[in-house]
Amino acid sequence: MAALAFVAIGGGLVSGLLTDRSASWSRVFKVVASTSIIVIVLTGDPVFDGYAWLITAGLVASWFGDLALSFTGQRSLLVGLAAFALTHGLYTAGFLTRSSMDLVAVAASGVIMALTAAAILRWLTPHMPEHIRFPIAVYVGIISVMVVASFGTSGTIPDPRIPTAAVLFAISDVLVARNRFVVATLANRVAGLPTYFTAQVLFAATVVIPWY
Secondary structure (H helix, E strand, C coil): CHHHHHHHHHHHHHHHHHCCCCHHHHHHHHHHHHHHHHHHHHCCCCCCCHHHHHHHHHHHHHHHHHHHHCCCCHHHHHHHHHHHHHHHHHHHHHHHHHCCCCHHHHHHHHHHHHHHHHHHHHHHHHHCCHHHHHHHHHHHHHHHHHHHHHHHCCCCCCCCHHHHHHHHHHHHHHHHHHHHHHCCCHHHHHHHHHHHHHHHHHHHHHHHCCCC
16 A cells, blocks of 8 residues: 555656646646555455445546546536535545544534635635636535534544545645636645645545554
C-alpha cells in the first residue's frame, strides 16, 4: 500500500507541476494517481461490507471527476462537479452505514461548516460566471454535509482518518476553486492535488486497514 500511496500523492504533485507545460502529461499523471487509489482497495483484501462498497464506489466516481477536471471548459467543470457531488454523497452514505452518528459532533461541526461554507461562497461568488453559481453552491452544500457526517462517525467506531480525510478533501476543493475562479497559480495546484490525493489515500486505507 505504501508504494501505491506514494504513486498517488507523487503523481498528483507531478500533475500539478506539469499543468502549464503539458496538459496531456498532466492528465496522464493525474489519472495514474487516481487509479492507484482504487488499486489500493482492490489489492488490500478488504471486507466488502456496506461501508467498503460505498467508499469504493466513491473512489470510482472521483476517478471520473479527476478525468473531467483535467480538461478545461464549462462542460468539463460541470461533469467534474457532478462526479464529485456523487462521490461526496457516496462517502456520506458510507459514514452513515458505518456507525451511529455522534450528535454532539454533528451539531458542532455542522455550525462550523455552515459558517465556513457561507464564507467560501461569499468569497467565490463575485469571481464566478452567473450560470455556474448555483451548481457551485449546491456542491459546497454537499461537501459540507460530507464533512459533518465524517465527524459524526466518532459515535460508535471512531477512526480519526475519516474526518481528517474529509477536511483535506474540502481544503483541496477550495484550492481547486481558487485556481479555477480567482487566480490560476502553480501554488494552488502544487498544494491542492497532493492534499486531495492524501485524502483519497486515507479514505482507501479506512477500507483495507482497520483502525485500532
